[in-house]
Amino acid sequence: MAVMRLLAMRPGQGEILLAEGDVEDPAVERELIAAFRAELDRGMWAAVPVPAPGGRHEAQLVRSFAEIPRDAERVIFFPRAAGG
Amino acid sequence: MRGYDAARERRAEQRARALLRSCVPDEAWTIYERFGFLYAQPRGRDYAYLIYPYKPLVAYRTDTRELLGEYCVRFNPADARLPPADDVLAKWLAVTADERGLIATANVAAIGSQLEPARLRRDLDRLADWLRTEPAGGE
16 A cells, blocks of 8 residues: 655644545545645645665655655645745 | 744644654754754755755855855745744755755845854864764765
8 A cells, every 4th residue: 555645844833744545545546636736725835755866865846746756655745935 | 923832832843853854864864963954965066055944055065165155045934934843854855856946036145144154164064074974974
């Protein structure tokens, strides 16, 4: 089972769990997609931590649910960057 | 804006630190725990960034440790801010995923605008010492 968790950073809370479940289950996938779109509509960015060559770690920004690797364990939503 | 609640903020930071630890390399986490900053070197670049909570990203050359510039970005709504570890993680996610996009968003400032150059040099020395002495050091 490929369980995916959608996590969002929130002020005063740390991350919160928005949704989780098996992406291969069509009903669960619909819930994940709905939660994903709702966060993007809030103006959040979405990133997936991924392994990189040479044992490095990096992240991949995703702009649609289809861009998320099917085996991703987590998608992290964080506020969009603005000039400081 | 909700009133400040120290216990709530502490719990939030604990959660944020756990998330940060689960995302970044072990050595980066150790550096954050010890020194209070992260570093990230985008793939194929000869420079890297120091990442502090609520402060600009600081670019530096990895070979000479020359400080290059401050890149001011924020990841917080106007009326609230993320826990420190979440702020650092947001920067790390953005700079490793889309460095060019993040830098294009940033306000660029000279070294010393928000962070003391002496502190930056001290942190670079600490980082270099740690990477030199830790067998598994380096990202």
